[in-house]
Amino acid sequence: MKVRVSAVQYHLHTISGFRQFADQVTHYVKTAAEFEADFVLFPELFTTQLMSIGGADGEALTINELPRFTDEYKELFTGLARSTGIHIIGGTHIIYENGRLYNTAFLFYPDGTVAEQRKLHITPTEVKEWSMAAGDKLHVFQTAKGTVAMLICYDIEFPEIVRMAKARGADIIFCPSCTDDKHGFHRVRYTCHARTIENQVYVVTTGTVGSLPTVDFMRANYGQAAVITPNDIPFPPGGILAAGEINDDMVITADLDLDLLYQVREKGSVTTWRDRRTDLYADWS
Known part of the structure; x- marks a missing residue:
């Protein structure tokens, strides 16, 4: 089976309202739809753009205020997934639960199902x-x-968690990321390559x-x-099916x-x- 994937290099810039955010998101999803993508991936923390809207005092919103956009965010992506027939990984958004903040990735199915x-x-x-809290379950x-x-x-x-995902049947790992310099970028990028070799899976990042x-940070x-x-x-010998231009506003697409x-x-x-030595070290499956 072949699967077409698109990934968005989301351009962060200051906005004045949710409508601008929605228009930008819609543009990227429609671009992926024109390429007949089955999946489209957005980056980690891209919804922090909503913090730039600011409050009555003219200052940017705080991270604690970001969860107030959760319902609008879900409604936007659910509608786009339904209308295009694409599975959308809506990057990550900050949610609030039981007094804690969680950095959460969402998968929006074409039938309206939402997973996280x-x-x-x-x-x-x-x-x-x-003051972000950690999740405690792999799905x-x-x-x-x-x-x-x-x-x-x-x-x-962390190689153990990817081993667990592969053992549970995952063939494609989607890795939304947000890094502020070359050091952080290459840590994520190099380990994405390592995980494909160790587990014989695809990684889309x-x-x-x-x-x-x-907006601070x-x-x-x-x-x-x-x-x-x-x-x-x-x-491909270098293990790269497709790659964007660094720091450009664009969408890439490839077939898996x-x-x-x-x-x-x-x-x-x-x-x-197949050749992992479970007699010598733990099998994370």
């Missing part, structure tokens, strides 16, 4: 500056176009670009979308062949998933 995955590993900045999601997982930025840097000058963004494969003969994954797992140049 909370970020499992929280960066020191998220803890110190935003994989069955779709008409295969089994997928959503692991958010820092999550991809993207990040925010642009700037929110009034979102003033600098360094991002690039990529569709990453295992490094074996059926795939799931049958090729199954072939290399059985008789590839290396069979890393």
Whole structure:
């Protein structure tokens, strides 16, 4: 089975109302629809753009105020998924529950179903500056176009959690990300490549670009979308099916062949998933 995926390099800039955010999101989804994508991925923390709307005092909204947009955010993406027939990974949005903030990825199905995955590993900045809480469950999601997982930025840097996702049947890992410099970007990017090799899965990743000058910790963004494969003969030698231009406002699209994954797992140049030594180390399945 072949699956077409698009990934959005979302351009952050100051806006004055939710309508501007909705128009920008709709533009990207319609672009993916023109390419007949089955999935479209938005970046982590891209809804912080809503904080730039500001309040009555003229100051940017705080992270604690961002969850007030949750209903509008869900309504927007649910409607777009229904109208286009695309599975939309709506980046991440901050939700509030039982006195805690959670950085949460949402999967919007074409039939109106909404699924979510909370970020499992929280960066020191998220803890110190935003008091973010960590999720405590890994989910994989069955779709008409295969089994997928959503692991958010820092999550991809922990090999155990990706092993668990693969063991539960995930063939595609979607990794929405937000990094502010080359160091953070390359940590995420290199570990995305490592996870494809270790688990013989596809990884689709993207990040925010642009700037929110009034929003603390979102003033600098360094991002690039990529569709990453295992490094074996059926795939590109560098393991990259598609990649965007760094820090440009754009959408990339590529086709994933799931049958090729199954072939290399059985008789590839290396069979890393099959050859893991569970007699020597824990099997995270």
